[in-house]
Amino acid sequence: MPAMQPPPRRTAAGPTRRPPRRAQAPAPGTQAPGLHLRAAGLHPQAPEPAAPSLAPVRTATRRLNRGFAAVNAACFAVTVLLACTAEDLLATEVAGRVNLGMALGLLQGALLLWTAARFDRRSEHLCDRRADALRAHWEAQAGAEADAEARTQAQAPSRPRAGHGHRYRSHGAAR
Amino acid sequence: MTTALPPSPAGALLLAAPHAAAPHAVLGESTQTMVLISFMVFVGLALLLCVFAGPDRDEVADFYTANRTLTPLQNALALSGDYISAATVLGTTGIVALSGYDGFALAFSTVLALGVLLLLARPMRNAGRYTLGDIFAIRASGGAPRTAAAVATLAVSLPFLVVQLSGAGSATALLLGLTSDGAQQTCTALIGALMVCYTVLGGMRGTSLVQIVKVVLTFGTVVAVAVSVLHHFDWHPGALLDAAARGSGQGDAYLRPGLQLGHTAEGRLNFIGLQLTVVLGAACMPHMIMRVNAAPDGAAARRSTRHAVAMVGLFCLVVAVLGLGAAAMVGDRVIAAVNPNGQGALLLLAGTVEGGTATTAGGVLFTAVACSVFVTVLAVVAGITLTAAATLAHDVHAHAVHRGRLTQKREVRAVRWSVLLFGALGIVLSMAAQGYNVQFLSSLAVAVAASAVLPALVYSLFWERFNRTGLLWSVYGGVLLSVGLQACSPTVSGSPFALFPQSDFAWFPLQTPGLVSVPAAFLLGWAGSLRGARRPAPAGEPSYAAAEARILTGIGSE
Numbered sequence: 001m002p003a004m005q006p007p008p009r010r011t012a013a014g015p016t017r018r019p020p021r022r023a024q025a026p027a028p029g030t031q032a033p034g035l036h037l038r039a040a041g042l043h044p045q046a047p048e049p050a051a052p053s054l055a056p057v058r059t060a061t062r063r064l065n066r067g068f069a070a071v072n073a074a075c076f077a078v079t080v081l082l083a084c085t086a087e088d089l090l091a092t093e094v095a096g097r098v099n100l101g102m103a104l105g106l107l108q109g110a111l112l113l114w115t116a117a118r119f120d121r122r123s124e125h126l127c128d129r130r131a132d133a134l135r136a137h138w139e140a141q142a143g144a145e146a147d148a149e150a151r152t153q154a155q156a157p158s159r160p161r162a163g164h165g166h167r168y169r170s171h172g173a174a175r
Numbered sequence: 176m177t178t179a180l181p182p183s184p185a186g187a188l189l190l191a192a193p194h195a196a197a198p199h200a201v202l203g204e205s206t207q208t209m210v211l212i213s214f215m216v217f218v219g220l221a222l223l224l225c226v227f228a229g230p231d232r233d234e235v236a237d238f239y240t241a242n243r244t245l246t247p248l249q250n251a252l253a254l255s256g257d258y259i260s261a262a263t264v265l266g267t268t269g270i271v272a273l274s275g276y277d278g279f280a281l282a283f284s285t286v287l288a289l290g291v292l293l294l295l296a297r298p299m300r301n302a303g304r305y306t307l308g309d310i311f312a313i314r315a316s317g318g319a320p321r322t323a324a325a326v327a328t329l330a331v332s333l334p335f336l337v338v339q340l341s342g343a344g345s346a347t348a349l350l351l352g353l354t355s356d357g358a359q360q361t362c363t364a365l366i367g368a369l370m371v372c373y374t375v376l377g378g379m380r381g382t383s384l385v386q387i388v389k390v391v392l393t394f395g396t397v398v399a400v401a402v403s404v405l406h407h408f409d410w411h412p413g414a415l416l417d418a419a420a421r422g423s424g425q426g427d428a429y430l431r432p433g434l435q436l437g438h439t440a441e442g443r444l445n446f447i448g449l450q451l452t453v454v455l456g457a458a459c460m461p462h463m464i465m466r467v468n469a470a471p472d473g474a475a476a477r478r479s480t481r482h483a484v485a486m487v488g489l490f491c492l493v494v495a496v497l498g499l500g501a502a503a504m505v506g507d508r509v510i511a512a513v514n515p516n517g518q519g520a521l522l523l524l525a526g527t528v529e530g531g532t533a534t535t536a537g538g539v540l541f542t543a544v545a546c547s548v549f550v551t552v553l554a555v556v557a558g559i560t561l562t563a564a565a566t567l568a569h570d571v572h573a574h575a576v577h578r579g580r581l582t583q584k585r586e587v588r589a590v591r592w593s594v595l596l597f598g599a600l601g602i603v604l605s606m607a608a609q610g611y612n613v614q615f616l617s618s619l620a621v622a623v624a625a626s627a628v629l630p631a632l633v634y635s636l637f638w639e640r641f642n643r644t645g646l647l648w649s650v651y652g653g654v655l656l657s658v659g660l661q662a663c664s665p666t667v668s669g670s671p672f673a674l675f676p677q678s679d680f681a682w683f684p685l686q687t688p689g690l691v692s693v694p695a696a697f698l699l700g701w702a703g704s705l706r707g708a709r710r711p712a713p714a715g716e717p718s719y720a721a722a723e724a725r726i727l728t729g730i731g732s733e
Contacts, residue, residue, distance in 0.1 A: 057727045065294055072290050080450050083280060083432035084443040090276075091431045096413035097420075099430055101276055105283050109488055112290055119293065120481040127297075128474045131728040138730055 052134045060126040068119045075108050206532045206541060207352050213546045214347070218369060221553065224384045225377030233587040236733070239305040239565055240469040241380035243733075247475045249387060251482030254466050256386030258289065258458065258487055259393065260555045261339060262617060263494065264548060268524075269517025270435065271498020272510050275423060277435035277446070278498055282491040284453040289487055291629075292458035293480045296467050298636040300476035301729040302722070303468045306562075307461050307628065308570030313722045314635045315643035316715050318575035323650040325566045325575075327627040328461040330654045332563040333601065334616035334623075335460070336556055340367055340605035341613060342518075343552035350522075350545050360606045366553065367602035373557040374564065374594045379469055382557045389554040393547040394490060399540060400521075401493045403528040404500030415496075418503035429502070445686055452618070452689030456625025459632065462562040473729050500524055515672070516614065522548070560601070564593035611674055615666035618687050622661060626692040627653030634700045636726055639719050641700065644707025649700030656695050660688035 082090055083101065090101030230237040245253065263285060271278030303310040308324035344363025348354070353362070373382060408414040416430065423429040436442040436449075470476035501510060501520035504527050513519035525544035529537040568590035573581040581589070630649045634641040660683045661667065667674045669681035685691075725731045 054724060054727060058723070061727060068290070069294060072287065076284075076287060076450075076454065079280075079283075080447055083276075084446060087432050087438070091427070097416035097430070098412065101432060102279060102430065105279050108283060109286060109492070112287060113485055113488055116290065116293055116481050116484045120477055123297065123477060124474060127727075131473075134724075135728045135730045138724075138728075 052130075052137050054134060057127055057130045057134065060130070061123075064119060064123055064126065068115050071115055072108075072112055075111060079104050079108060203532060203538075206538050207350070209538060209542045210350050210545050213542050214549055217546055217550050218553075221373060221385050221388070221550070222369075222376070224388070225373045225381030228384050229377040229381045230587075233584040235305070235569070235583050235586050235590075237380070238378040238587050238590060239465070239569070241378070241383055243469055243471045244380075245383060245469060245471075247470070247478040248482060249383070250466070250470050250475070250479040251486065252390050253383040253386040253469075254463070254479055254483040255486040255490070256390040256554055257462055257466050257558045258483065259390065259490060259551065261342060261548060261552045263487075263491070264393065264397070264551055265518040265521055266516065267491065267494050268498045268501060269510065269514070269520040271495050272419075272501035272505075272520040273423070273507055273517040274435035275419070275425070275429035275502070276432050279495055280432070280446075280450065281453065282495050284450045285457060286484065286488045286491050288454050288457035288459075289480065289484045291455060292463060292467070293477065293484060295459070295632060295636065296470075296476040296480040297473035298726045299464060299632065300467055300470050301473040301732050302636060302726045303464070304733055305465065305468055306566050306569050307464055307632075308566060308574065309468075310464070310635060311631065311646060312574075313717055313725060314641055314719075315646050316717060317643075317713070318578070320643065320646055321570040321574045323631075323647055325570045327623065327631075327650050327654055328566040328570075329563055330623045330627065330658065331460050331620045332462070332559045332597075333604070335620035336559050336563070336597075336601040337604045337608055338613050338616040338620075339552055339556050339559070340370075340601055341608040343549070343556070344605065344609065346552075347549060350549075356609055359609050363605045363609065364602055366556070367598060367605065369553060370556045370560055370601075371594055371598035373553070374560045374598070375591050377557075379465075379561065382554065382561055383469070385550075385554045385557065389547075389550045390486070392543075393551055394486075396540075396543045396547040397490070397493050397497060400525055400528060400544060401496045401500070403540065404496060404504070404524070407500075407504065407528065415499050415503060419499040420502075422502045422504070422506045424507050441684055444684075444690065448685050448687045448690035449618075451693065452622050452625050452687045455629050455693055456621040456623075456689065459629045460620065460624045461566065461628065462558045464628075464632075465562045465565060466558070472732075497521060497524060500528075504528065556601075560594055560598055563597045564590050567593040567597065612672055613674065615661065615664070615674065615686075618666070619657065619661045622657040622687055622689045622692060623654055625689050626657040626696045627651075630693070630696040630700045633697075634704070638704075639723075640708060641704050642707040642712065643716070644710075645700045645702075645704030648703030649696050652699035653692060653696035656692040657688045660685075660692060664688065 079101075082104070090099060090104070092100045094100050094103050230241075234242070236242050267278060267282050267285065269278075270281055299310060302313045306324065307328055308321035311320040311324050314320070340363055343366050344361075345359045347366065348359040348362040351362075353359070373385060377385070405415065408418065420426055420429040425434060428434055432446075433442065436445045467476045467480065470479055498520065501517075501524040505520065505523045510517050510520045510523060513523060522541070522544060525541045526532050526537070529540055531537045532541045568586055572589045572593075573579060573586045627650050630653060631646055634645060634649065663681055663683040664686055665673060665681045665684070666686050667681065668676075669679035670676065673681070721731075
């Protein structure tokens with residue numbers, strides 16, 4: 001795994017003032033980050049930035065997480081509180097023998113399924129592609145650095161290296 | 176009305192009781208023979224699956240995650256299989272049958288818990304590698320966080336394994352017409368031995384295949400029984416609800432909240448605590464985390480969880496129909512007589528529909544249900560054992576002791592020995608638990624997961640200022656609080672249904688400690704992080720920038 005170069009924290013994702021360039025054809029499965037920003041409507045006037053940033057992924061992830069959690073947590077809290085404090089209300093029959101409590105439960109189940117599907121779709125659209133682009137960028141950067149280092153070492157006088165044996169490194173590069 | 180139920184609703188939720196009784200009295204000899212033959216066939220098939228699908232090289236990635244070769248749909252099936260324990264199949268059906276609305280609420284909470292996992296799946300997979308300790312390690316280096324992860328994993332896995340194994344032993348013995356304690360202990364030991372074999376031979380790949388087979392079989396079986404129930408009531412839900420309310424003996428109160436835990440302030444707090452604990456803890460158990468880490472990447476993990484939400488949601492809906500059917504067609508007196516928590520409701524119902532076990536269709540349906548329950552228990556305990564063994568071998572042996580300098584071959588050997596060790600411990604404890612009411616262990620497992628695992632996970636993945644001190648405080652605080660409060664609750668002493676009914680040291684009034692221990696663990700994580708920030712970070716401590724980049728993009732993860 002190539003060494004990772006973490007991006008600067010809290011990088012401003014604000015729009016740069018360069019005129020928009022014509023976007024190059026994206027690699028399979030990736031797009032230039034600026035296109036994602038515009039597609040997502042987060043930065044509608046943003047041209048393609050010079051280097052990808054973690055901030056849009058962070059923002060989109062937080063927004064999606066909070067939306068999904070808030071909707072389902074609020075419904076759950078309301079139902080639990082109603083079950084504790086308004087039993088008569090929940091016992092009101094709304095369709096045949098089906099009462100309000102059961103109907104609310106079914107609605108919540110349907111809401112969970114719908115929000116889960118939406119969360120997944122939007123995460124794929126807003127987060128995954130940006131994250132893939134970032135990862136590809138950093139890995140390419142790390143690969144270039146590794147190549148440069150290898151070239152430097154190749155030019156230096158060689159010396160024998162001790163064998164490593166079959167060691168297994170447990171942590172990823174980020175740890 | 177609470178008098179009919181013992182004070183362990185959460186216990187009923189996740190697991191088969193030690194008294195999870197089969198209606199052996201209604202079984203003819205031919206049905207028992209059919210059940211026995213079917214059990215043997217499933218045992219043999221599962222063993223074959225594990226042998227042929229098991230890892231053929233000593234690689235840790237192969238043993239722990241099947242080299243992450245499962246597709247999202249396969250992983251979703253396996254995730255659903257890990258999640259659908261005997262408690263969901265037997266316990267939830269029983270609570271719906273006996274408590275009506277409160278059972279529905281529990282079924283919904285069970286599904287909603289997967290919503291929590293859906294939020295965590297992608298960052299968890301990006302951050303993690305195999306175990307909970309790997310996730311903690313991205314925020315704090317060294318052996319202490321890994322040891323804490325191992326303690327939390329074992330504190331969840333061991334009680335959950337014991338309650339499943341002891342319940343499975345009793346149920347299997349009763350299904351085969353054996354009632355003595357010795358027979359039940361023998362069945363427990365045999366099931367435990369099978370569990371160890373599956374795990375040692377199959378690793379993650381073998382157990383995943385068993386989980387997938389189990390989900391398909393169980394799903395098909397419960398749908399068949401539900402169709403039979405609905406057909407019996409001419410596909411009219413109103414008629415089913417009417418009959419269930421009559422059969423429950425509670426009338427209109429059956430479909431109102433409060434039947435299970437009462438209408439007192441304490442009952443309401445118990446209800447809230449139970450719901451909260453289930454939602455926050457049920458899907459954060461370490462074997463679920465390990466399953467998520469078997470996905471190829473973060474997006475696949477999230478996709479698998481989304482599919483699992485749908486599968487488990489549908490499953491719980493069907494289970495609710497079965498509970499209503501049991502109340503309507505069997506009646507609460509028979510169900511409560513077989514087991515006060517209603518865990519015999521599904522088998523009783525299966526022995527009633529389609530003309531009962533005397534008819535061919537009824538006999539086949541009953542046998543299928545019995546096999547589903549058997550395979551469900553086997554698959555879940557194998558998953559739990561794999562996770563516990565992985566944390567012993569990977570977090571403790573390979574990292575805390577050998578500081579990550581262990582060869583793959585030696586680690587795989589260590590994990591196999593850990594399976595044997597943990598399996599043997601589980602078998603011995605399960606055999607010793609025969610005759611005791613240990614259902615509270617399942618609520619304990621969920622409470623520990625909600626208190627010790629979830630806060631540390633949430634902080635690790637989402638909070639910049641979280642550090643080693645906060646991690647250790649929240650994990651150890653969560654474990655101690657949940658175990659301590661559960662030990663002082665009415666589920667352990669001071670009530671006729673407690674573990675020690677003759678003793679009384681229950682000063683904590685609630686049956687589930689989650690209402691106190693979960694907020695306290697979050698608070699401890701926050702306070703510990705503030706305190707830890709006063710000291711300089713140890714050398715080599717990972718930076719949050721690197722951790723965040725990895726959590727959000729998956730860079731550096733395998």
